[in-house]
Amino acid sequence: MDHDDSAAGSTDVLERLGAFSDRDDWTAKGWCRIERSLDVIGTRSAMLVVRELFYGGSRFDELTRRTGLSEAVVAGRLKQLYADGIVDRRPYREAGKRTRDEYVLTGRGRGLFPIIVAMVEWGEGLRDDHRSGVELVHRDCGTSLSAVVTCEKGHEVPVDRAAVRLKDEEYALAGLRRSK
Amino acid sequence: MDHDDSAAGSTDVLERLGAFSDRDDWTAKGWCRIERSLDVIGTRSAMLVVRELFYGGSRFDELTRRTGLSEAVVAGRLKQLYADGIVDRRPYREAGKRTRDEYVLTGRGRGLFPIIVAMVEWGEGLRDDHRSGVELVHRDCGTSLSAVVTCEKGHEVPVDRAAVRLKDEEYALAGLRRSK
DNA sequence: ACCCTGGCTCATGTAAACCATAGCCAGAAC
DNA sequence: GTTCTGGCTATGGTTTACATGAGCCAGGGT
Secondary structure, eight states, X not given: OOOOOTTTTOOOSOEEOGGGGSTTSSOSTTOOHHHHHHHHHOSHHHHHHHHHHHTTOOSHHHHHHHHOOOHHHHHHHHHHHHHTTSEEEEEEEOTTSOEEEEEXXXXXXXXXXXXXXXXXXXXXXXXXXXXXXXXXXXXXTOOXXXXXXXXXXXXXXXXXXXXXXXXXXXXXXXXXXXXX | OOOOOTTTTOOOSOEEOGGGGSGGGSOSTTOOHHHHHHHHHOSHHHHHHHHHHHTTOOSHHHHHHHHOOOHHHHHHHHHHHHXXXXXXXXXXXXXXXXXXXXXXXXXXXXXXXXXXXXXXXXHHTTSSOOSSSEEEEETTTOOBOEXXXXXXXXXXXXXXXXXXXXXXXXXXXXXXXXXX
């Protein structure tokens, strides 16, 4: 298997700045935002439930049916997502039925939108049946959505123009010394 | 536990267009790009390895040390990531050591950049120790990175201005009929 | 030739994630 | 009341994801 990659020869990923360049000191241990995110949406079932919530599903049976997950898993996931502030419960009532709760994304939940878009976009390239599948579009102009990385000044930032660093270097280093 | 959510009362997630609005027909079953992405980077270990590759790690011992994962898991993950075309292997040689392979992201692997940025950004809001942690910045201007959703015309698209639809509706419906 | 280092694998065990089935129980309908 | 529906839970079993520790082996040093 050979990956004819156009960038073979360049190691251009993120540049490491300041104390971060000496990475061997702080391996793992909750300093990383990605790990936190993974604690909440790191399972397949969590992502599928969130997907359905974005796609407009809100009731228990919709969520089980459309994710293909078992009721027990969906119930457990919804509990966790509620505890983590991703979904909120809201009572509803259908004619002839008792009152139930439906589940809607909170602000924090809707904050997952770029992740959803990025994953849909990236999944597109994994196989080559580009005809079928789902597409996210702008309501106003109809063109498809894409997650792009920008800085605060609005520049689009490709991988090789990005860098990593510690947020508050002195604070972080102090915490590191404490825990030793 | 009450989530004082400013958007309580609005169900504004994605609008469902065309045949997609009748979602109950195609539950699950590989039509979704997100599921594909999850098949490749859906585990904690995969994301952590990819994170380290973005942060400049490339050798086996770096990857195990910095992810905190066991050697067996890292080895297995690297195999899968190689098979899926996310990483490439490249021989290197340190003085006095034998020749080994190091692992670098392919183009497809670097395509995960928006997902990484979005997850770092989202993980920021999960707890409130905003001082410590890692930060992704633009090399040129130093401001921190953010993943924003745009359409092809460059408009920034918030969740409530986005919609979902089937890509090639006739093709998709035909495939659906076939599989019945 | 021998040793020794380090990337990698194998074996074993545990915990988590998931499915399938059955059952509970609030409450609307009657 | 009684019944019946549907959201949810509880039980048991399988599969996947991980850790731990032992061990293999290519190949550069000497």
